[in-house]
Amino acid sequence: MVTFTARKLHSQFHLVLMVLACGLFTACGNSPAATQPAAGAEGEELARLLAPNEADIPYPIYDSFAEMAGLLKQTDDRTYVINFWATWCGPCVEEMAYFEKLGSEADEEDLQIVMVSLDFQKDVRTKLRRFVEDRKLKLPVVALADGDYNAWIDQVDPDWEGAIPYTLVYRGDERRQHSVKFNSYEELQNFVAEVN
Amino acid sequence: MMKYTNLFSLFTLVLLFFACGQPAAEETEVVADENKPVAPVEAAPAATGLKVGDIAPDFSLRGIDDQEHSLKTVRDANGEVPKGYAVTFTCNTCPFAKGYEDRLVALHTKLSAMGYPVVAVQPNDTSLKPGDNMEAMKQRAADKGFNFLYLLDEKQEVYPKYGASKTPEVYLLDAGLKVRYHGAIDDNAQNPEAVTINYVEAAVAALEAGRNPDPADVKAIGCSIKAK
DSSP: OOOOOSHHHHHHHHHHHHHHHHHHHHHHHHSHHHHOOOHHHHHHHHHHHHSOOSTTOSSOEESSHHHHGGGGOOOSSSEEEEEEEOTTOHHHHHHHHHHHHHHHHSOTTTEEEEEEEOOOGGGTTTHHHHHHHHHTOOSOEEEEOOOOHHHHHHHHOTTOOSEESEEEEEETTEEEEEOSOOOSHHHHHHHHHTTO | OHHHHHHHHHHHHHHHHHHHOTHHHHHHHHHHGGGSOOOGGGOOGGGGSOOTTSBOOOOOEEETTSOEEOGGGOOOTTSSOOSEEEEEEOOSSOHHHHTTHHHHHHHHHHHHHHTOOEEEEEOSOTTTOGGGSHHHHHHHHHHHTOOSEEEEOTTSOHHHHHTOOEESEEEEEETTOBEEEEEOSSSOSSOGGGOOOOHHHHHHHHHHTTOOOSSOEEOOOEEEOOOO
């Protein structure tokens, strides 16, 4: 830091400090500890959102984004890795192995992965189901069949243009998005670790 | 005196850091963010791309007719200099793009007659996606009866200038190459029968009426453009 000699610089320095302080206050206000409901209630909501909602389909199907929006707003002290993919998306399927490895190696107390499929509505009960079963996919899958994309893409992140694969990693208020394919397990691991 | 005030402020700041507990580390990072080298993965292509109101760059790209084309040489269905251009990044291999092929043919038929031809550009790296190479483009265009220019962004220099991130993705330009609409073709990628709003057609109608298209930017899901 430079030495402050001029009066003007002093006042600027004060302003910076005040802004920083305000920022910190805001950050404190939003911190999970301050506003969070009990962890138990959170866990229940998450379990409900991930539970199958149709007979014979091993994952829930949501026709509207609003029904599953809670997946992007968990406030407990865990890292959430939300991957948007589809069976027809080559790079999505290529990077899936990295998410599977992350899921098998990470502590589930600390990390929750959710694979949000954007398969076409006509495929969510057939093609997607076959894919999930054939691959023996252990990660939780959610089928989002809401074709009104413009209405919900910005709710995931205003910076997301809608290209998949797309991954959102968040923990509390900290969010980070990755809008291309991960090229290695290490790349995914490092990206997620930065949010931890 | 000034010095003490400074010290006091610093003290307060330090207190606040401690009061925050865990998030303090994050905040420090945010404060220092400007000086941090930005990792390549954080570079969002869309953030640097064209916004509605920006002037789009012209380009010179080879088409499936083996000719070089640029916007300034494009003519509409009447042989006139166009009133605008529906520059559409699309490809052979993306299911979303494929779902729009017939609609693009119909769109060009309608809009080119009005002075707004579709100019399709294939942006994917063809070594990663051989199904999008020039031969495959020619084949696909023949199979589907493409009536619009279908150009290959072989050096992958055009789509980054536009800021396109996926296929399909439309930039509707006016005669001065100003971006007037950006985004989705219509409001139902999965089912052409269920479309209720054709955004590109509506945007052209707005331009014809001397109005600004509204909406001027509509998002949709698409396949990420493939690049090394």
